[in-house]
Amino acid sequence: MTLHASAIPETFLAKWQTTTDVMAGIFDVPAGLIMRVLPEQIEVLVSSHSEGNPYEADEKAKLNTGLYCETVMATRGLLHVPDALEDEDWRCNPDVALNMISYLGVPLLWPDQQVFGTICVLDSKKRNYQQKYVELLWEIKKSIERDFVVIEQQEQLEASNAELRLAMRQQEAFSLKLAQSNQDLHAALMRLTSLQDELLRSEKMAALGAVVAGISHELNTPIGNSLLAASTLQSRTAEFAQEMGRGLTRSRMQEFVGTVEQGAAILMRSLDQAAKLVASFKQVADEQAADGRRRFDLGDAVRSALQGLDQAITDSGHRVLCSIGPGIEMDSYPDQLGQVVAQLIANAVQHAFLPGLAGTVTIAAEPDGAGQVAITVTDDGLGIPQDNLGRVFDPFFTTRMGKGGSGLGLHIVYKLVTTTLHGSVEASSSDGAGACFTVTLPLLAPAPMRKPDRAPPAGPIL
Ligand SMILES: Nc1ncnc2c1ncn2[C@@H]1O[C@H](COP(=O)(O)OP(=O)(O)OP(=O)(O)O)[C@@H](O)[C@H]1O
Ligand SMILES: [Mg+2]
Incomplete structure (x- = not known):
């Protein structure tokens, strides 16, 4: 027999105590009992507060000793023993030792039909219970079994509540974890952004380095050429000036003019190249005026x-x-x-x-x-x-x-x-x-944004 492990809530125990007390009064017996079966034992769960009752709540007795209740549980049916002393089968049962010679009891079953125990009345006198008492006992049994349903429902409710609480705790833990990973992500993002800034900075520096190198290189050629042409012209002119005192041949004059022309052409080309370069640097750097619409x-x-x-x-x-x-x-x-x-x-x-x-x-x-x-x-x-x-x-x-x-x-x-x-x-x-x-x-360019022509008027001079 598998046993329900449910503990009976105090409120039900108190209610059943009243029921058992009233039952003992109506049946006019010293003992009204609710018994609960335990592994290998049977326990007096509730015992009526009535005179001459030899049973006390929480009292336990061994099973397989021939108790009235054992038969009720085994047969799952009513047992009525009017007088054990006159009954060969019951004369030696352990309750007779307590002078409980008459017994009326029915089984108590859990909603899943497992045996809970019994509800019974015992007397020290011979008792032949009329049918209406038997029916009353069945009614009390049914009322207690309805309580079992409620107890089980409450237990299930408690279990779902516990599950709910667990799920909520898990949810909380999950939220915490989420918040933590959000924080980690945020930190990672910050690190990434600063890394990106760093990268951008170093890229810009590298670009700037390349630009400076490029500009220097580009300007170096025309300026170098100009310098070379200018210094050649200078020395050739000085030589020519010296020669002028001594008198010049026509061919020498023609040669000098050729040299000057060549030098001036190199100078013009180189300076033009430099000027173009400077103009493009300027064009990149300056805000372009939108002229000539x-x-x-x-x-x-x-x-x-x-x-x-x-x-x-x-x-x-x-x-x-x-x-x-x-x-x-x-x-x-x-x-x-x-x-x-x-x-x-x-x-x-x-x-x-x-x-x-x-x-x-x-x-x-x-x-x-x-x-x-x-x-x-x-x-x-x-x-x-x-x-x-x-x-x-x-x-x-x-x-x-x-x-x-x-x-x-x-x-x-x-x-x-x-x-x-x-x-x-x-x-x-x-x-x-x-x-x-x-x-x-x-096709139609939007009108340019007008810049203010003049500075805003100054405030009054006091
Ligand atoms: N039509 C094209 N065919 C192939 N490559 C091109 C063409 N136009 C531009 N490029 C590429 O784009 C690069 C950038 O062009 P960009 O005009 O900005 O500079 P650049 O011509 O090298 O120098 P700059 O114009 O200042 O003299 C060029 O160096 C070249 O590699
Ligand atoms: Mg180009």
Whole structure:
């Protein structure tokens, strides 16, 4: 027999005490009992407070000793022994030793039909209980068994409460863990951000170093050449001055003029190169004034920019084609637009083609019908490696460092397009299939932000 381990709550024990007391009164017996079976023992759980009752609560007796209750539990039925002394089967049972010779008892069962124990009345006199007493005992039994249901429900409730409490504690622990990992994440993020800052700083420093090196290198060549040309001119002029006193031949004079011309040409070229370099540094560093806004035809503006291209580009032997037809009206900054186109063409000529091979650069334009025009400058040259595509607009990015490239051309393009012209520019290229720069511009450039002409008036002088 498996036993319920449930402890009976005090409230029920008190209630059953009253029941047993009343029962003993009605049956007019010295002992009304509720018995509970334990492993190998049976316990007096509740004993009526009535006179002559030999049983005390908590008293335990061994099983298998022939007690009345054992039979009730084994048969799960009513047992009525009117007088044990007259009954061969009951004469020697242990309760007779306590002078309890009559017995009426029924089994008590848990809701799952396991035996709880018994409820019974015992008397020291012979008792022949009428049917109505038997029925009463069954009713009391049923009432106590209903209490068992409640006890079990309460137990289940308690168990679910405990489960709930456990789940809540687990949830709390989980929340704590979550908060902790959030904190860790936050700390990691902070570390990452400061690392990033550090990286950015050192990248900037490296870039700055490269820039300074680049600028020095670039300026060094024209300035060095200028110096050389100037000092040559100086010494040749001094020699010439000395010779003048002695009289000069015509051929000597012609030679000197040739030297001066050559020197001046070198000086002009070198200083022009230096001036251009300084101008591009300035263009990158300064805020560009948006000057020269007017209405113009895009095709005309591009063609006039082509006419102003450097002689070196015109002489390069590459074809520059403009397929922009008339009729694309713009209200914007034609000079800056021309500068952008010229820069893109110069780049194609300088970077796209292998020496000795003639290439083609095509300029086209496609209005989108919604107030914008996409201008493309495409070449059929070597293309731009994918790794470089994202960096070509960065200032000082050049693949011709030390060979005349400052890496400012496309950055100036980017600045002009995005600020003055209010558009966007992107580069695309697939390996070996040339490069394409797309400049997307509004046909009508937004009005520039007006800067205050004068300083705000000063307050009154007191
Ligand atoms: N059409 C092109 N084909 C291939 N590479 C190009 C092309 N245009 C630009 N590039 C690449 O982009 C880089 C950056 O161009 P950018 O005009 O900014 O500098 P640069 O031409 O090298 O120097 P700078 O213009 O200052 O003389 C170039 O060095 C080159 O590698
Ligand atoms: Mg360039």
